[in-house]
Amino acid sequence: MKSHVWRPLFVVLAVIALVLVARKFLVPSDFGIGARGYMYGWHRAGNEQQWKEVKVKYKTARYCMECHREKYDEIKGSPHANINCENCHGPALNHPDDPRSLTIDRSRELCARCHFRLPYPGSDRGRIRGIDPKTHNPGLDCVACHWPHDPRKEGHKR
């Protein structure tokens, strides 16, 4: 058969070869079918490790307890026992090395997250003792009168 008949076939073969070579270089070697098969598991396996290495920022109250035992015991023995240190003190990160000290959120808005009175039936929010921040001593920090580590005690002077 004449060569012009074969020519398109060679072109197609060359394109296929080019794609295969490019694929070899562009697709990471660990790309493949994971545990969930083609439909849900087609991925680059190394990415799982990347996600596992994300830094933990919230270290939980247990971490704080190692140095601040008396503070931990105080709040865990109070009606605020359910609140973790980092909710108000911010994430521990690598404290005490970095940051050296944590920024404490003493704002009224922080307390109002739970103690702004919303009388909702069907939600435990309705059972939390609450106030209206607009009328309850506006402008004053809550911690002036209420000690957050144990709300049964008087507030602290700063």
Added chain:
Amino acid sequence: MISRRSFCKKTLLIAGGLAIPLSALELFDPKRLLAEKDEKGARWVFLVDTQKCVGCGYCVKGCKVENEVPYDANVTRTWVERYIITKDGKTHIDSPKGARDGFPNKGIDIGHGKLEEIRDEEIDKAFFVPKLCNQCDNPPCVQVCPVGATYQTADGVVLVDREWCIGCGYCIMGCPYGVRFFHPVYRVAEKCNFCYHRIIKGMQTACVDTCAFGARRVGNLRDPDDPVTKVIMTQRVNVLKEEYGTKPQVFYLGLTKEVK
């Protein structure tokens, strides 16, 4: 010329051959058999108690910080919705800033900085519903990804490969729960992954650790002694948008028909 006898014989042979399913011809694959026999490892699931949630939004704050989602951008991996069902049968839903700062107003946020005031006497039911990725058993967001940048791990968590995502947004459109969004910094698809870096270390997710009321819990469905598994197996739990066939793995206690 084909005889009647040989025609019948051949027809039966072909029909019989077609009836043998492909799977019957497949040789034993030891890896697959092992996988089907004993599914070792975890299957992470989530349990939300809508009665216990008070809408403080600490979970949203904790999640944003832990997972480096820009704090002031109006995107979040998890959020809390407020449902107020009034006596006239209307359902009012809002989630100001995803409840990052809780719910600082009694009025319902109807957008453009406006609030719709609802008097306490008008309320029939009112409650909060935390939302997060359902880590579906049939994740539609994974199916639609054209490049294999999003996938499900063996323990059921759906992850996004930030280096491989091309930002086409199919997954964001494909998720019926609206949990996916574009990360404003990385400019790729972003979603809740049950704090994968925490749960594989035996920790709780950031939202579970910041929740002061036990409204959120994460557990391993393959561990029959896991307290979360026990609740899911014995209590009246429900899931969101079951009709989509996605098999969501975030279970809710106290869900009502108004919750979408």
